[in-house]
Amino acid sequence: MKNFIFRDGDKMPALGLGTWKSSPGEVYNVIREALKIGYRHIDCASFYGNESEIGRALIDTLNSGDGIKREDLWVTSKLWNNAHLKDDVRPALERTLKDLQLDYLDLYLIHWPIALKPEIQFPSSIKDFLSLDDAPTVLTWQAMEACVKDKLIKHIGVSNFSIKKIKELFDSCEVRPEVNQIELHPFHQQTEMLEFCSKEGVVLTAYSPLGSPDRSAEFKDPGEPSLLANPTIVEIADAMGLSSAQVLIRWAIQRGTSVIPKSVNAARLQQNFDAATISLSVEDMGKIATLEEKERLITGKFWDAPELGYSMDTLWDE
Numbered sequence: 001m002k003n004f005i006f007r008d009g010d011k012m013p014a015l016g017l018g019t020w021k022s023s024p025g026e027v028y029n030v031i032r033e034a035l036k037i038g039y040r041h042i043d044c045a046s047f048y049g050n051e052s053e054i055g056r057a058l059i060d061t062l063n064s065g066d067g068i069k070r071e072d073l074w075v076t077s078k079l080w081n082n083a084h085l086k087d088d089v090r091p092a093l094e095r096t097l098k099d100l101q102l103d104y105l106d107l108y109l110i111h112w113p114i115a116l117k118p119e120i121q122f123p124s125s126i127k128d129f130l131s132l133d134d135a136p137t138v139l140t141w142q143a144m145e146a147c148v149k150d151k152l153i154k155h156i157g158v159s160n161f162s163i164k165k166i167k168e169l170f171d172s173c174e175v176r177p178e179v180n181q182i183e184l185h186p187f188h189q190q191t192e193m194l195e196f197c198s199k200e201g202v203v204l205t206a207y208s209p210l211g212s213p214d215r216s217a218e219f220k221d222p223g224e225p226s227l228l229a230n231p232t233i234v235e236i237a238d239a240m241g242l243s244s245a246q247v248l249i250r251w252a253i254q255r256g257t258s259v260i261p262k263s264v265n266a267a268r269l270q271q272n273f274d275a276a277t278i279s280l281s282v283e284d285m286g287k288i289a290t291l292e293e294k295e296r297l298i299t300g301k302f303w304d305a306p307e308l309g310y311s312m313d314t315l316w317d318e
């Protein structure tokens, strides 16, 4: 398994298990199975609503005598948008640590560059947002840095941040963001971001690498194209005796990103894990490069609150 090696020598496996949309009730078995298969990188978030069940699976595995130790695992979680005020960061992190039954996280990310009022889980009107003047990201970041100093987190980073927003953090931070986690797949290849991150020593993690076909309707455009059924991907997969998902996962790793496909199915977990060790030809990588559509599947349109300075333009800085 390829690892990303951080400045302090810590290693993050390139392939992780995504847990967005893995429901409570199924995610316990998924984590136990994934750890048996060999996954050591688990991507979580408080917003996914399943961290306490993931925590039970982690602790049961660590206590099971299977030989897996805490230090063998890389566990990521994310600060939700309603805990951006500087005094809210540490309590949110502590809740996540309690749910995951861990003493520390390997990586904690700011989930979105968007601030909501503390009592709001998901906005239904403009009244639910805090402006970035009320909750400046720089202060959120300082509170994250304090948690690193207190050894509750080993590494910190961001998610859904543009190059401009990462540069703004570089200008003011003590601890640089080490990871940016964003939507990335052949329809949305993020080449400029990948070049920027490689140059700046930021690891780029690809979410929705299979196109997240199981998203609920509110997050989905009914006419959106299917990555798994794309003829170029299917043709490459068929020629190599692989599945489309394996081609997509391998493409992400071979391009120098970390990748976190989600599955709740044992056979697909195994299949996805095996994709880390296959190899695509230069020719096939070239064919996939032509699939760029520059459209996001996760548009972020649910954060539209222009009166407070949140719009698609200010979110993605494009």
Ligand code: A2P
Pocket (backbone or CB within 6 Å): 018, 207, 208, 209, 210, 211, 212, 213, 214, 228, 243, 245, 246, 260, 261, 262, 263, 264, 265, 268, 269, 271, 272
């Ligand atoms: P399931 O969880 O039933 O396996 P993403 O990682 O882009 O969010 O995509 C997750 C979606 O892709 C889920 O619907 C998941 O279904 C499906 N999926 C995961 N692995 C595979 C695979 N190897 N082949 C086909 N679909 C897969």
